[in-house]
Amino acid sequence: MARMSISNTPKTATIDDASAIGHTLARAFDDDPMMRWFFPDDATREAGLGRYFATIFTRQYVRHGVCEHTPAAAAYWVPPGAQDKAVPDAETIKELTAILGDQASLFQQAVEAAAGHGPQxxxxxxxxxxxxxxxxxxxxxxxxxxxxxxxxxxxxLPVYLESSKPSNLPVYEHFGFTVLGEIQLPGGGPTLWAMRRAPRPTSGAA
Known part of the structure; x- marks a missing residue:
C-alpha cells in the first residue's frame, strides 16, 4: 500500500502549536550532532528535545520571530530588527537550564560562540x-x-544560518547558500557551519 502524503503547505504557527511543533522537531533533530551533544542520553533525548524546542518557540520565536509549520515540519525565523528581542531572557534561561541539566553550561558556551560570529x-x-x-x-x-x-x-536582504549537520550543507547550497566558515564549539563540541544566502530579485519587480 502506498504511503499517504500529507500537505506540506506552510502555515503560520501560533502558541497553541507549541507541543506539536516540539514533538516534530524532537524527531527531526534526533540525529543532529549538536543536539546529541546537548542531550547525550538516548533514553531521554526525545523528551528533552521536545521540551527544548517547545520552550524556545513559546518564549522567544513565536513572540519575536516568524514561525511556520506543516503537519510534519517547522521553521523559526528572525527578521531584521528583531535579533536583540529574540535572545533568551532570564526566565527562558532558567527554563532551559532545567531542561538541559548537566549540559546547560555547554549550551551557554555554544550560544555565545555562535553569537560571536553573527553578521553585522x-x-x-x-x-x-x-x-x-x-x-x-x-x-x-x-x-x-x-x-x-x-x-x-x-x-x-540576505539570510544567515548555522548548520550543525554536514549532510545538510549540500541541501542549503542547492537553495543558494554558501559556507562562510566553520565554528568549533568549545568544550569539545561539534562544528557549526556558518552560511549566507544573498538576496535574489523577486518576480514582478519594477
Missing part, C-alpha cells in the same frame, strides 16, 4: 528548520525554506 549587516536569520524523518522526500522542509527565503528576498 541587516539580515534574516534561520534559527531552526526541521522535518520529521517519516516524511522525508515529501518536501516539507523545502516548502518552509522557500517560504522564508521569499520573505527575505522581498525585503532585499
Amino acid at each position: 549587516e541587516p539580515h534574516w536569520y534561520l534559527a531552526v528548520l526541521g522535518a520529521d524523518p517519516a516524511v522525508q522526500g515529501q518536501g516539507h522542509g523545502a516548502a518552509l525554506l522557500r517560504s522564508g527565503l521569499a520573505k527575505a528576498d522581498a525585503d532585499g
Whole structure:
C-alpha cells in the first residue's frame, strides 16, 4: 500500500502549536550532532528535545520571530530588527537550564560562540528548520525554506544560518547558500557551519 502524503503547505504557527511543533522537531533533530551533544542520553533525548524546542518557540520565536509549520515540519525565523528581542531572557534561561541539566553550561558556551560570529549587516536569520524523518522526500522542509527565503528576498536582504549537520550543507547550497566558515564549539563540541544566502530579485519587480 502506498504511503499517504500529507500537505506540506506552510502555515503560520501560533502558541497553541507549541507541543506539536516540539514533538516534530524532537524527531527531526534526533540525529543532529549538536543536539546529541546537548542531550547525550538516548533514553531521554526525545523528551528533552521536545521540551527544548517547545520552550524556545513559546518564549522567544513565536513572540519575536516568524514561525511556520506543516503537519510534519517547522521553521523559526528572525527578521531584521528583531535579533536583540529574540535572545533568551532570564526566565527562558532558567527554563532551559532545567531542561538541559548537566549540559546547560555547554549550551551557554555554544550560544555565545555562535553569537560571536553573527553578521553585522541587516539580515534574516534561520534559527531552526526541521522535518520529521517519516516524511522525508515529501518536501516539507523545502516548502518552509522557500517560504522564508521569499520573505527575505522581498525585503532585499540576505539570510544567515548555522548548520550543525554536514549532510545538510549540500541541501542549503542547492537553495543558494554558501559556507562562510566553520565554528568549533568549545568544550569539545561539534562544528557549526556558518552560511549566507544573498538576496535574489523577486518576480514582478519594477
